[in-house]
Amino acid sequence: MARPLSRRSLLQAATAAVAVPALSQAATGRAAAAPATAAAGAPSAWSVRPFGLEDVSLGQGVFADKRKLMLDHARGYDVNRLLQVFRANAGLATGGAVAPGGWEGLDGEANGNLRGHYTGHFLTMLAQAYRGTKEQVFADRIATMVGALTEVRAALRRDPVVLGIAGKFGAAADQVRGSHQYVDLPATVLGGAPAITFSLWVRPTHDADWARIFDFGNDTSRYLYLAARNQAGVPRFAITTSGAGGEQGLNGTAALPLNQWSHLAVTIAGGTGTLYVDGTAVARNTAMSLSPAALGTLKNNWLGRSNYSADPVFAGAFEDFNMFSRALTAAEITELQSRRTADASTGRGDLASYAFDETAGGAFADASGRNLTATLRRTWGGPSHPGFLAAYPETQFIDLESRTTSDYTKVWAPYYTAHKILRGLLDAYTATGDDRALDLASGMCDWMYSRLSKLPEATLQRMWGIFSSGEFGGIVEAICDLHTITGKAQHLALAKLFDLDRLIDACAANTDVLDGLHANQHIPIFTGYVRLYDETGEERYLTSAKNFWDMVVPHRMYGIGGTSTQEFWKARDVIAGTISPTTAETCCAYNMLKLSRTLFFHEQDPKYMDYYERALYNQVLGSKQDKPDAEKPLVTYFIGLTPGHVRDYTPKQGTTCCEGTGMESATKYQDSVYFAKSDDSALYVNLYSPSTLTWAEKGVTVTQTTRFPQEQGSTLTLGGGRASFTLRLRVPFWATAGFRVTVNGRAVPGTPKPGSYVDVSRSWRAGDTVRIAMPFRTRVEKALDDPSLQTLFHGPVNLVARDSATEYLKVGLYRDAGLSGDLSASLTPVPGKPLHFTLGGREWVPFAEGTEDPTHAYFRRAEPHVVFGGRDSGVANPAKTDGTTLLDEIWAGAPFGNKGALVARVRFVVNAWVTAGRLSRTDGDKVVATAAAASYQP
Structure with a gap:
């Protein structure tokens, strides 16, 4: 009798489809009909099901060795660094944690517009590590992260609350970088004063230009501001009634120190403005004809935010902000260096006075007597739905809905990032049963449905077709997995809102439209569509995925199983013509494995597992460096296949998509055994x-x-x-x-x-x-568009030459070929080093070895003379216009049952080439005689 399944067991069965996959060539076998009921909670459409990571333990070997390196990283990396961007976005204290940087921070590529994705990957890695090892440390780290994300969502749901920290004299208000928060002052704060003094303490934590300490204005025409840094890196005060061109300003002489308190004051009176830094007058302008009285009542009176939308929000802390309706004297400003305004002879500002320790929640009390209570706000308002969870504002999602062109500096794949977070939460729930993770995941999907279900179909199709900005990764798969446990109709409806119809329809019709597409933007889409087939029974989803797979394998596949060049696909069957230093993006291999595996659940065609083995044992293993590092996962982004390429295991600026999928791959090697x-x-x-x-x-x-x-x-x-x-x-x-x-x-x-x-x-x-x-043979695989460009295999193992040359090596292999066509005799084993050989004076090693040696995965086949069994006929090896040589055509008939069969093949091919005028009769006779006289290995 089948045991009843908990919702967690159902999710374990569903999410078992998200492991590492495989590729192949010539294969036979067909799937059995899908049973009426599913075993162990697997979808009823699956005719086979995977086992959980906890059901399969790894033994000693290359997989366990590579996994150990990644497990050490999983144990050693400070997860608070990952959580920093989430906490900052929600306006929570970050405990001094430093964001990982690169793609996962505010200073990396595109200002970290993908931040949050890496946290999802890390959660998945921890979940897989825990399921595979049952080490409590991984469960503890999951609990820490899920607990923190729960707090983040709660903070995003409510109005922002001030972060109080120790200040210069008392308490200060902290503005965590990435919080997108500012202080909103009432419209009448300037009071129409003809003379004024601004006085406050600031502690900047970032050196961004044009971050405003304060900015009072209507727009970008009438305003006054104080910036911590201008384009020259020094403080600047300015006032204008006619935009930037009419600014009357004061510029400091030195940059404000980061992470230290500085006192700033600005006075304006009688046409003279003065800027003070730490009690010293650093700038004076005697032609300052404008004063706050000229500006009138302004609507945007802000601390920490600029009226120029492109300017950064101020990152740092404020203390003791006061505004006086007169110009303080130099002596009074000097006095303020050693005591709070309330304790000085000046008393508190009569226009406004905020001590920042006098606050309730997000409201700041004004002690000027004017009752101008200030309010802490978010620049983007707040989430449109309580389920929203991200490490950046909802603005990227909103922008995408009207965007028609790609610009990843503005919008960088927000739904891709949402997918990674969602997937990580689901995996965390699967591994530990933490209901908080499931609640967060379900809330995210409720929020997405609330946005996307309101959009016209044409808008959705446009969005999903935009390069990079509209990328959504494997989100459909994750939503379907969630649906298996929530059963919520809107979750299944949400999954269907990610249909990219022109791609589905083209692939369902077996029309190859992949040329020019961003590879990894589209591969995981199809894994999701297969899961949609499981949930809906709509055949077009499964048909399109199967046809898509066949468009990639082998037509856009390199020997190691990877695909894409510079992240994109080129024309079908162009392999040699696309080899570059940026071939074979590692994410593509990860997702092709996942797709292959998922398709195998429906149709047990061995080609899927043959591919899986190829990509797993070569590119995926080879993408992980054989070196410990608690700080970095040491995983490639691209694996260049150009001559002499050296793998980069710390790519770009770090925390890339491929490092994320690499962490996942290295903790689930056993999922498809x-x-x-x-x-x-x-x-x-x-x-x-x-x-x-x-x-x-x-x-x-x-x-x-x-x-x-x-x-x-x-x-x-x-x-x-x-x-x-x-x-x-x-x-x-x-x-x-x-x-x-x-x-x-x-x-x-x-x-x-x-x-x-x-x-x-x-x-x-x-x-x-x-x-x-299963004895190995040595063979070559030829580039589809250039048969002379080849890569070498020994059984499943791709062998690469270690050589620093930057031109293709010329390699001959037929000299000692056996009757079987096996090229192993050309290789000399290196004693004591399994799967290491010498050939042509160079060492050839498995691609899977994660070293920084320059390697050659492809070489130029060079067989200048017709040689059999070590005997040289003295005849040059002729070639057809497509590069196929006489020897190629002879050995294409292998294996040969005996020497006579080989000689017969030689005679047949020679006669055809003589007839075609490619070979003289005299040379042809020499070739046949040499083949007959030679000795051969089996």
């Missing part, structure tokens, strides 16, 4: 990786012992009780040298076909042992 048929009648072994599966439904364990890919095979040992099921073992597409299976020492009959699954059905019992042998 095993799948179960939905009715538990079969177990799929997709990857050969040291691991132990606990299959609770069957009451058995499966322990896989292997050093794969160093070992060319694997051993599976059954434990637990007796159980009947079919073991489905993946036969990789590259396993052309044979795939042999024994059970308890007895051979399983048959000749498994590469690119398929082999079935072993029996009643299993503890101690049963399955051994798999």
